[in-house]
Amino acid sequence: MELTIKVGLASCGLAAGAGEVYSTIEKYLKKSKIKAELKKTACIGMCFVEPLVEISSENGNTVTYGDVSPENIIELIEAYAKGKPINKNVILSNILEGSENEKLNNQTRIVLRNCGIIDAESIEDYLEKDGYKALEKVVSSMSKKDIIEEIKRSGLRGRGGAGFPTGLKWEFAYRSKSDKKYIICNADEGDPGAFMDRSILEGDPHSILEGMAICAFAIGADEGYIYCRAEYPLALKRLNIAIAQAEEKGFLGKNIFNSDFDLNLHIKEGAGAFVCGEETALMGSIEGERGMPRIRPPFPAQSGLWGKPTNINNVETYANIAWIIMNGADEFTKYGTEKSPGTKVFALAGKIKNSGLIEVPMGIPLKDVIYDVGGGMKTEKPFKGVQLGGPSGGCIPAELLDTIVDYDSINKTGAIMGSGGMVVMDQSTCMVDIAKFFLNFTQNESCGKCTFCRVGTKRMLEILTRITEGNGKIEDLEKLEKLASNIIKGSLCGLGQTAPNPVLTTLRYFKDEYIAHIKDKRCPAGVCTSLLRYEVIENKCIGCTLCARKCPVNCISGEPKKVHYIDQDACIKCGACYDVCKFDAINKS
Amino acid sequence: MKNKKAIDEIIGKYIGRKGSLIPLLQEVQTIEGYLAKDTMRYLSEKTDINIAQIYGVATFYTMFHLKPQGKHIIRVCKGTACHVSDANSILKAVQNNLQLTDGEDTTTDKLFTVMEVACLGCCSLAPVIMINDNTYGKLTPEAIEEIVKKYN
Numbered sequence: 217m218e219l220t221i222k223v224g225l226a227s228c229g230l231a232a233g234a235g236e237v238y239s240t241i242e243k244y245l246k247k248s249k250i251k252a253e254l255k256k257t258a259c260i261g262m263c264f265v266e267p268l269v270e271i272s273s274e275n276g277n278t279v280t281y282g283d284v285s286p287e288n289i290i291e292l293i294e295a296y297a298k299g300k301p302i303n304k305n306v307i308l309s310n311i312l313e314g315s316e317n318e319k320l321n322n323q324t325r326i327v328l329r330n331c332g333i334i335d336a337e338s339i340e341d342y343l344e345k346d347g348y349k350a351l352e353k354v355v356s357s358m359s360k361k362d363i364i365e366e367i368k369r370s371g372l373r374g375r376g377g378a379g380f381p382t383g384l385k386w387e388f389a390y391r392s393k394s395d396k397k398y399i400i401c402n403a404d405e406g407d408p409g410a411f412m413d414r415s416i417l418e419g420d421p422h423s424i425l426e427g428m429a430i431c432a433f434a435i436g437a438d439e440g441y442i443y444c445r446a447e448y449p450l451a452l453k454r455l456n457i458a459i460a461q462a463e464e465k466g467f468l469g470k471n472i473f474n475s476d477f478d479l480n481l482h483i484k485e486g487a488g489a490f491v492c493g494e495e496t497a498l499m500g501s502i503e504g505e506r507g508m509p510r511i512r513p514p515f516p517a518q519s520g521l522w523g524k525p526t527n528i529n530n531v532e533t534y535a536n537i538a539w540i541i542m543n544g545a546d547e548f549t550k551y552g553t554e555k556s557p558g559t560k561v562f563a564l565a566g567k568i569k570n571s572g573l574i575e576v577p578m579g580i581p582l583k584d585v586i587y588d589v590g591g592g593m594k595t596e597k598p599f600k601g602v603q604l605g606g607p608s609g610g611c612i613p614a615e616l617l618d619t620i621v622d623y624d625s626i627n628k629t630g631a632i633m634g635s636g637g638m639v640v641m642d643q644s645t646c647m648v649d650i651a652k653f654f655l656n657f658t659q660n661e662s663c664g665k666c667t668f669c670r671v672g673t674k675r676m677l678e679i680l681t682r683i684t685e686g687n688g689k690i691e692d693l694e695k696l697e698k699l700a701s702n703i704i705k706g707s708l709c710g711l712g713q714t715a716p717n718p719v720l721t722t723l724r725y726f727k728d729e730y731i732a733h734i735k736d737k738r739c740p741a742g743v744c745t746s747l748l749r750y751e752v753i754e755n756k757c758i759g760c761t762l763c764a765r766k767c768p769v770n771c772i773s774g775e776p777k778k779v780h781y782i783d784q785d786a787c788i789k790c791g792a793c794y795d796v797c798k799f800d801a802i803n804k805s
Numbered sequence: 806m807k808n809k810k811a812i813d814e815i816i817g818k819y820i821g822r823k824g825s826l827i828p829l830l831q832e833v834q835t836i837e838g839y840l841a842k843d844t845m846r847y848l849s850e851k852t853d854i855n856i857a858q859i860y861g862v863a864t865f866y867t868m869f870h871l872k873p874q875g876k877h878i879i880r881v882c883k884g885t886a887c888h889v890s891d892a893n894s895i896l897k898a899v900q901n902n903l904q905l906t907d908g909e910d911t912t913t914d915k916l917f918t919v920m921e922v923a924c925l926g927c928c929s930l931a932p933v934i935m936i937n938d939n940t941y942g943k944l945t946p947e948a949i950e951e952i953v954k955k956y957n
């Protein structure tokens with residue numbers, strides 16, 4: 217019996233040690249009598265139990281093990297080969313009880329259809345999954361208008377965050393008359409807490425190339441760029457491999473499918489500027505300039521890269537295209553809601569049990585995403601809020617967890633769908649601190665072009681810092697709201713227009729926390745260091761002197777074997793005493 | 806400039822090509838380690854790109870460094886997931902371990918440079934750091950010493 221062994225080798229898997237697992241198996245198979253094909257794959261989405269290894273045999277029996285290590289993998293393979301697979305750490309299986317069997321069934325995988333299943337570096341694997349059939353179909357049997365009509369009918373909306381109808385965008389670019397048009401794939405995934413695009417780039421790069429090729433054919437472009445951030449070395453490597461393979465097979469380059477359609481794709485590495493995720497700034501960056509947003513109109517569909525009509529879509533948007541062409545718009549609209557059809561990929565992170573990548577149909581309540589698909593909270597600390605949309609989004613509190621996932625419903629809460637980062641927070645997270653965190657981020661990343669964004673975010677950050685340090689005034693809250701509304705009105709691009717969202721949503725749903733910081737000089741979550749107070753618990757302190765010796769400012773006094781005392785005026789709240797005490801005799805409040 | 810010949814080769818590859826300033830600077834930085842003022846001036850003379858434009862681009866993107874960097878780059882992730890998992894204490898542990906005081910990012914022996922980055926995209930392993938191309942996840946402040954030791 218021949219086995220197939222697949223190891224998940226995406227960034228998260230590699231970080232968890234999948235590389236060593238792979239080489240252990242490789243070495244073992246060279247010497248072993250067990251016949252097995254060792255394959256690489258990417259991310260199936262269950263990052264919380266990486267490294268993941270799937271063992272399957274010709275009869276279709278499959279077991280996916282999680283938390284695999286070089287120490288236990290050989291035992292797992294040997295037992296499986298003997299026909300007695302070990303029933304431990306089973307994540308997915310059709311023969312054993314897998315812990316995630318059901319959760320994966322709650323998902324609908326269109327974009328992630330091949331992620332974690334095929335070898336991303338093998339075009340043959342992609343072709344086996346009907347890869348490039350959609351491109352063949354459009355080139356050989358569909359008119360440009362038909363393609364655009366099909367995408368319009370599918371109701372697909374831009375998955376980068378704003379949700380603009382994709383078909384309409386294509387139509388604008390198609391209608392622009394020019395001797396030269398460009399297409400761009402925005403893979404500059406900069407939102408902290410989001411890694412959807414990375415997983416698709418690493419797991420199924422050909423699906424993106426195919427989507428881009430279909431778009432290029434439809435709008436009449438013959439050249440395109442994938443703008444990918446340099447922080448994703450593995451994604452860049454796999455994109456390069458995929459482009460070379462597709463060129464060799466004739467899916468890119470000249471006379472694609474023996475037609476007069478040519479397409480050359482290039483990769484542009486980003487150089488680390490969040491604002492370049494904004495489409496006009498991104499184009500500036502490709503042109504070699506500082507990535508600063510430009511005034512729209514003219515929109516990229518009229519005048520984009522080097523002044524030529526350009527269509528720009530996000531990674532996830534392109535990854536949907538081939539599926540829609542193959543299965544039809546009607547099939548696509550069966551999923552999701554009327555105004556937001558299809559699925560959405562989310563990156564679940566933070567204080568959630570099953571952090572990782574999921575794809576769910578639009579219209580599913582947030583509650584189900586977190587508690588059914590995500591497995592609920594990681595620890596016993598209760599849920600406090602979920603942050604959607606990164607620095608442009610907002611925090612949604614527990615009472616709004618019935619909100620369904622679609623562009624319009626999420627906008628109503630004050631957050632945005634964004635690109636799909638979903639960071640779950642529990643009672644140990646301070647909401648004022650989170651607002652400060654995001655504002656610090658946007659303030660750093662503001663390109664400086666618009667005064668309100670450049671100076672306004674700085675002023676807001678100063679106020680928030682003041683509040684977290686216990687120096688806030690109650691008028692500050694009004695000031696924050698006023699500044700926020702001016703920044704929204706006075707900024708040219710999405711970065712500035714959405715930068716105040718994290719502050720506005722936390723003010724709306726967690727105002728009591730702001731007030732506790734200002735009035736009571738207290739941080740309810742115990743995060744803001746300036747508001748903390750460290751005290752010795754008298755009946756627990758045995759006078760070991762360890763804290764006094766570790767204190768960097770010598771503010772702890774007391775004789776050996778006697779209760780110690782912290783001088784509150786001199787204390788800098790570094791927490792060193794709390795960390796070193798072996799008797800839990802320091803109270804943090 | 807240590808590698809004038811190599812820089813000339815890179816210039817030759819990109820000269821006259823539209824939109825090539827960023828990849829040009831990226832490649833020059835890869836061999837030089839950073840972009841010194843003299844290097845930028847030299848590039849400007851050779852390519853006819855205004856030095857203000859070169860400096861403007863070099864200071865706009867976080868990837869470009871105007872000061873020499875350590876041999877090993879430690880990137881401490883400050884993304885949202887890492888932030889809520891107390892990335893600050895990881896950063897502090899790294900700084901303490903390398904005996905860096907406030908404001909310094911490179912050790913005196915030029916072995917390490919520490920930088921904060923927005924997100925490394927390994928959120929489920931938070932908190933995370935990356936040393937050169939290796940990622941370390943699910944960290945505690947106590948784990949830092951062992952990890953950094955490997956690069957000494």
